[in-house]
Each structure stands twice: as C-alpha cells, then as structure tokens.
Amino acid sequence: MPNKTDTIAILIVFLTSFVIPISMVAYHFVVEKQNPTVYEVRIQEDGGWPDAAGPNTIEAKPGDTLKFISLDVTHSFRVNITLTNGDFLIIDQVIYPGHVTEVHIPDNSQPGQYLIRCNVWCSHAHYVMTGILRIIPR
Numbered sequence: 001m002p003n004k005t006d007t008i009a010i011l012i013v014f015l016t017s018f019v020i021p022i023s024m025v026a027y028h029f030v031v032e033k034q035n036p037t038v039y040e041v042r043i044q045e046d047g048g049w050p051d052a053a054g055p056n057t058i059e060a061k062p063g064d065t066l067k068f069i070s071l072d073v074t075h076s077f078r079v080n081i082t083l084t085n086g087d088f089l090i091i092d093q094v095i096y097p098g099h100v101t102e103v104h105i106p107d108n109s110q111p112g113q114y115l116i117r118c119n120v121w122c123s124h125a126h127y128v129m130t131g132i133l134r135i136i137p138r
C-alpha cells in the first residue's frame with residue numbers, strides 16, 4: 001500500500017505528465033483559436049492599419065481580443081470606445097516591431113465605428129495614420 005509521500009509523488013508526476021500539457025493544448029484550441037489573426041501594422045505609406053474589413057478597417061465584436069504586430073517601427077493602437085453605460089474608454093496600446101500585442105475589446109462596448117489613431121511618432125506621415133475600428137454586435 002503506497003504511503004503519503006508516494007501518493008504525492010504519483011500525483012505530481014500525473015499532473016506534470018498529463019493534466020498540465022493537456023490543459024495547455026486545450027487552452028490553445030479553445031481560447032487562441034477564437035481570433036487567430038495577427039494584424040500587421042506598417043507606417044502609413046506602406047499600408048498603415050490592416051485592410052481586414054475595408055480600407056484601414058478592422059472589425060471586432062465585444063469581448064474579442066485583437067492581436068497586432070508591427071513590421072517596421074513602434075506604433076500604438078489608440079481608440080476611444082463608447083460603452084453601453086454611456087462611459088468612454090480610451091485604449092492606447094503600444095505595438096512593438098516583432099512582438100504580438102493584444103488589445104481587448106470590452107464586453108460592454110457599444111457597436112459602431114471608431115477612429116483608430118497611432119499615438120507614437122512613427123514617420124513623417126504619423127499624423128495621417130488613421131483607421132476604423134468597426135464593432136459589430138455579438
């Protein structure tokens with residue numbers, strides 16, 4: 001009959017061998033597969049914001065997580081969102097070259113069209129680096 005130490009050792013082996021790896025794979029398929037797209041951002045003359053849902057337009061639903069990566073210099077994703085309770089929320093997330101940045105769209109976002117700005121000086125065309133975030137109802 002196994003003693004207490006054996007039971008703990010067996011439990012640790014079981015957790016590290018099966019439960020944790022299976023949880024990580026399940027997390028990947030359930031959570032990350034919901035929105036696998038990584039939007040590529042460039043300075044304005046090379047394309048600016050992605051044309052995912054029209055010119056310089058990105059579409060999202062409340063609760064979505066958007067992923068961005070810069071292909072050149074540091075940018076930021078800045079947008080003012082209206083919430084369903086009437087409040088405003090400023091999202092300003094820096095997007096670094098070669099690094100995936102996640103932006104969470106709140107569950108209580110009001111559907112509509114919002115102006116995306118870049119809030120980091122990225123090129124001489126920084127001031128026209130605008131796009132549209134279209135939030136559609138879930």
Ligand SMILES: [Cu+2]
Pocket residue numbers: 075076118119120121122123126127129
């Ligand atoms: Cu900029």
